[in-house]
Amino acid sequence: MENHRIADIFDEIADVLELQDESVFRIRSYRRGARAIRDLPEDVRTLVERGELLKVPGIGKSLTEKVEEILGTGTSEFYEKIKKAPEYKLLPLLRIPGVGPRHAIQFYRVLGIVTVDDLEEAARAGRLHDLERMGEKLEERILKGIEQYRRRTGRFRLAEGMLHAEAVAAKVGKLKGVTRIDIAGSCRRMKETIGDIDILVISKSAKKVMDVFTSMKSVSEVIARGATKSSVLLEAGIQVDLRVLRRENYGAALHYFTGSKDHNVAIRDRAKRRGLRVSEYGVFNVETAERLGGASEEEVFAALGLPFIPPELRENSGELEAADEGRLPRLVEAGDIKGDLHMHTTATDGRNTPREMAVAARRLGYRYVAITDHSKAVRVAGGLDAEELRAHIEAIRKANKEVDGIEILAGVEVDIMKDGGLDLPDDVLRQCDVVIAAVHSGFNMPEARMTRRILKALENENVNILAHPTGRLIGEREPYEVDIEAVIAAARKCGVALELNAFPDRLDLKDVHCRAAREAGVKISIGTDAHAVAHLANMRYGVGTARRGWCEAGDILNAMTLPKLRKFLARRRRDRAKPGV
Ligand SMILES: [Zn+2]
Numbered sequence: 411m412e413n414h415r416i417a418d419i420f421d422e423i424a425d426v427l428e429l430q431d432e433s434v435f436r437i438r439s440y441r442r443g444a445r446a447i448r449d450l451p452e453d454v455r456t457l458v459e460r461g462e463l464l465k466v467p468g469i470g471k472s473l474t475e476k477v478e479e480i481l482g483t484g485t486s487e488f489y490e491k492i493k494k495a496p497e498y499k500l501l502p503l504l505r506i507p508g509v510g511p512r513h514a515i516q517f518y519r520v521l522g523i524v525t526v527d528d529l530e531e532a533a534r535a536g537r538l539h540d541l542e543r544m545g546e547k548l549e550e551r552i553l554k555g556i557e558q559y560r561r562r563t564g565r566f567r568l569a570e571g572m573l574h575a576e577a578v579a580a581k582v583g584k585l586k587g588v589t590r591i592d593i594a595g596s597c598r599r600m601k602e603t604i605g606d607i608d609i610l611v612i613s614k615s616a617k618k619v620m621d622v623f624t625s626m627k628s629v630s631e632v633i634a635r636g637a638t639k640s641s642v643l644l645e646a647g648i649q650v651d652l653r654v655l656r657r658e659n660y661g662a663a664l665h666y667f668t669g670s671k672d673h674n675v676a677i678r679d680r681a682k683r684r685g686l687r688v689s690e691y692g693v694f695n696v697e698t699a700e701r702l703g704g705a706s707e708e709e710v711f712a713a714l715g716l717p718f719i720p721p722e723l724r725e726n727s728g729e730l731e732a733a734d735e736g737r738l739p740r741l742v743e744a745g746d747i748k749g750d751l752h753m754h755t756t757a758t759d760g761r762n763t764p765r766e767m768a769v770a771a772r773r774l775g776y777r778y779v780a781i782t783d784h785s786k787a788v789r790v791a792g793g794l795d796a797e798e799l800r801a802h803i804e805a806i807r808k809a810n811k812e813v814d815g816i817e818i819l820a821g822v823e824v825d826i827m828k829d830g831g832l833d834l835p836d837d838v839l840r841q842c843d844v845v846i847a848a849v850h851s852g853f854n855m856p857e858a859r860m861t862r863r864i865l866k867a868l869e870n871e872n873v874n875i876l877a878h879p880t881g882r883l884i885g886e887r888e889p890y891e892v893d894i895e896a897v898i899a900a901a902r903k904c905g906v907a908l909e910l911n912a913f914p915d916r917l918d919l920k921d922v923h924c925r926a927a928r929e930a931g932v933k934i935s936i937g938t939d940a941h942a943v944a945h946l947a948n949m950r951y952g953v954g955t956a957r958r959g960w961c962e963a964g965d966i967l968n969a970m971t972l973p974k975l976r977k978f979l980a981r982r983r984r985d986r987a988k989p990g991v
């Protein structure tokens with residue numbers, strides 16, 4: 411398999427050289443070399459050992475030396491240098507159908523686009539088509555290309571999976587004879603990524619369900635079609651399994667297909683200890699074969715002496731013990747959320763005005779929102795300096811007077827600089843109702859330094875919330891290295907809330923960290939980081955993640971009433987202002 415690896419290295423080198431606008435001859439020589447090695451009928455190592463690599467057409471002296479170096483050391487000095495070039499980070503863009511090197515480098519230089527997500531956002535916002543050598547058609551093609559690219563890359567983000575699952579469920583659920591339909595699996599557990607989609611149905615006419623399910627427009631391939639179970643591959647690349655079940659088994663099946671595997675194993679163990687057997691068909695007494703239930707999930711749990719355990723908790727991470735001892739949390743629900751404390755507007759990189767955001771939030775039943783645009787360090791977003799923020803605060807106050815039925819809080823998402831200082835002076839931060847602090851650059855520092863940086867920012871008395879505390883982008887960027895326990899402890903000490911950023915590619919804090927924060931007594935602010943009215947709807951993924959983190963309404967900052975929230979926000983500054991405190 412060394413042939414492929416070496417060929418891939420040469421291709422990557424050629425890609426980067428192309429992005430760097432290097433000589434065509436050099437680029438071509440790496441490409442030709444890659445192809446020659448990939449097509450070799452035998453192991454490149456044996457060819458080298460026989461001293462015959464130079465005889466292969468397309469491989470000159472310089473490439474032969476590189477091959478020998480890679481075979482000897484596992485890499486080559488030149489390749490390591492290439493990997494450090496800024497253009498190397500752009501390589502995923504080249505794998506998107508429709509994006510060539512000239513475009514990739516143009517996107518990077520003109521718009522600062524590095525990741526596939528950046529590109530998608532820019533294309534959706536219509537920021538590409540006015541560039542040189544672009545146009546609306548090409549922009550559309552790139553969006554399609556991104557879809558195809560994602561299809562090839564395994565697991566899907568929860569939001570994407572959920573939307574597909576709900577589209578299928580809506581279509582099938584409408585059919586006559588369907589009396590119940592559920593999305594099971596990791597979607598139901600609100601896991602941050604999902605592998606495939608499981609849908610369960612009760613229907614008098616299974617045939618009709620299967621007909622409709624397998625012939626939906628969104629289906630690219632029918633993998634299997636049976637009387638009670640069919641599987642399809644959607645054009646988006648997600649597999650969907652649909653089962654038609656009998657009413658008396660439904661609860662057992664729903665429990666079984668919701669998982670997780672670990673939870674199901676723990677459930678079966680518990681059953682065994684009680685002389686019972688649990689399967690997707692029900693709960694049975696092993697000795698008498700008597701069926702103890704299975705029509706509903708409640709029946710399944712009750713047969714095992716347990717109360718209902720919400721799907722989000724089913725990870726075998728203590729939920730059985732808690733259920734057994736009657737100390738399951740009363741998980742936060744969508745209806746508990748009273749506002750959204752993180753969003754952007756046209757003042758920076760958002761698409762709507764504060765007034766439009768507030769009106770949309772009011773429609774969601776919220777009592778308050780905070781407008782939190784970027785500070786000046788986020789140059790690509792047109793971040794605000796102190797003067798601009800002052801004017802923006804005034805504009806927000808004005809909008810607040812004009813819009814009834816919802817309170818618009820003036821805020822900012824201020825950058826945490828590399829030394830832990832904030833991007834804006836205290837006097838302007840003090841004028842904000844809400845200050846969110848966030849790391850948007852300098853991700854690659856060692857853990858100790860990053861932790862110090864964040865703790866220093868939390869000590870600023872004007873900071874209320876730490877945004878997306880680990881900086882990860884699901885499937886795109888690992889979290890930066892930070893001692894999250896130290897951050898949680900500091901947040902508690904300083905009276906700062908940690909954010910659970912509900913943007914689908916962030917979900918940061920993630921579930922287990924939410925649980926740790928809650929246990930430490932730190933409030934969690936579920937913010938959508940909406941850059942447009944439509945993004946406000948992402949709150950559900952934040953709530954789902956908070957539920958996976960065992961959070962109750964009382965743990966959530968934006969489940970507070972407005973007066974309580976105001977108290978929380980003002981407390982820090984007041985405490986500091988009092989001498990001796
Ligand atoms: Zn941010």
Ligand SMILES: [Zn+2]
Pocket residue numbers: 752753754823939
């Ligand atoms: Zn933001």
